[in-house]
Each structure stands twice: as C-alpha cells, then as structure tokens.
Amino acid sequence: MDVEAKAFGELLFQDDYFDVVTLWQVLEHVLYPLMFVGDVHRIPRPRGWLATSIPDIEGILARMLRRRWCNLRRLHTNRFTPETFADMVSRTGFKNVFSAGYNEYIDLSMLAIALPKHLKVYERAEGLFHPSSTSGRIMDRLRFAYSSELNSYTLIGFK
Numbered sequence: 001m002d003v004e005a006k007a008f009g010e011l012l013f014q015d016d017y018f019d020v021v022t023l024w025q026v027l028e029h030v031l032y033p034l035m036f037v038g039d040v041h042r043i044p045r046p047r048g049w050l051a052t053s054i055p056d057i058e059g060i061l062a063r064m065l066r067r068r069w070c071n072l073r074r075l076h077t078n079r080f081t082p083e084t085f086a087d088m089v090s091r092t093g094f095k096n097v098f099s100a101g102y103n104e105y106i107d108l109s110m111l112a113i114a115l116p117k118h119l120k121v122y123e124r125a126e127g128l129f130h131p132s133s134t135s136g137r138i139m140d141r142l143r144f145a146y147s148s149e150l151n152s153y154t155l156i157g158f159k
Contacts, residue, residue: 008036016045023052025152027085028076037092044159050094054080056153071151082153094157101149109139 004011021044027033037050044050055071056062057079062069072079080088082099090097109131130136148154 008039013043015042016048017043019045019048021048021050023050025053025055027052028054028071028078028080031077033078034088034092037089037094041093041159046159048159050089050157050159051100051154052089052157053148053152053154054078054085056149056151057081059149059151059153061151080153085153086155089155089157094159097155097157100154100156101147102154103145104148105143105145107140108142108144109136111144 021040023037023040027036030036037052040050055076057071058081062071086097086099128135131140
C-alpha cells in the first residue's frame with residue numbers, strides 16, 4: 001500500500017473505500033472538526049467504522065493537573081468533553097457510538113524526564129536521565145501500563 005503525507009482535503013479517497021478510519025489525537029488540531037468528521041463519514045464502507053481519540057478535558061489527569069495539564073497547548077484548537085465529542089461524532093452520521101478504553105504504555109525514562117521538567121529541576125539531574133547513562137538505559141527498558149482513560153477519550157462509531 002502506498003503512503004501519502006498530505007492534508008486530508010488533498011487526499012481523494014473514494015466513497016466507501018475503507019473498512020476502518022482512525023483519527024488518533026487529530027480532532028483537537030482541526031479548525032472545523034464537525035465538518036471534518038462529516039467529510040470522513042463518506043469514506044468507510046457500509047458497516048465500516050471510525051475509531052477516534054482526543055485529549056479528555058474532563059479526564060483524571062486534566063482535573064488533577066489543571067493548568068499544568070500537558071494537553072492545554074496552543075496547537076490544540078479544540079477541547080472536547082466526552083459528551084460534546086460523542087455528540088459531534090453522532091451528528092455526522094456515525095451510529096452506535098460508544099466509548100472504549102485500552103492500555104497504553106510509558107517508559108520509566110519518559111516519566112523520569114517529564115516530572116523533573118515539570119518541576120523545573122531537570123537541568124540539575126540531566127545526566128541521570130541521558131540515554132547513554134546506566135540509569136538512562138535501565139529506565140528506558142522499564143515500561144508501565146496505564147489506562148488510556150486517564151488522559152484520553154476514545155470513541156468507536158459505525159457507518
């Protein structure tokens with residue numbers, strides 16, 4: 001299969017072309033998400049489906065970190081609650097819309113870097129986290145599973 005890196009509007013997909021369309025952490029960046037998902041609705045086959053995920057403004061991490069939540073970024077033009085997100089997907093013609101969770105994984109090294117940066121003390125301990133250091137190599141091999149629902153809201157909808 002060929003891969004094309006273009007804006008969605010430049011990709012000329014045929015109607016009823018795909019079995020599954022995924023929009024993973026996309027819709028928070030789109031200027032007109034309702035129109036965008038409406039355009040996406042034409043490309044799954046009948047009984048095809050859409051799987052989409054967005055940062056959850058009402059999620060556990062968002063509520064705990066508030067203004068320090070990493071998904072409050074300037075490059076996110078939209079913020080959705082689970083209700084507004086599900087309503088938008090349903091309004092574009094997708095049926096039987098339901099939420100889904102899954103396990104995500106993060107390396108200890110990512111956590112070990114993110115926390116000191118968040119606390120603004122990373123520069124003092126940078127050598128500990130460097131990938132070539134012994135501690136960096138160990139941390140890079142340790143992974144932790146966590147529920148996607150801590151930070152994201154995922155929906156499945158059928159055409």
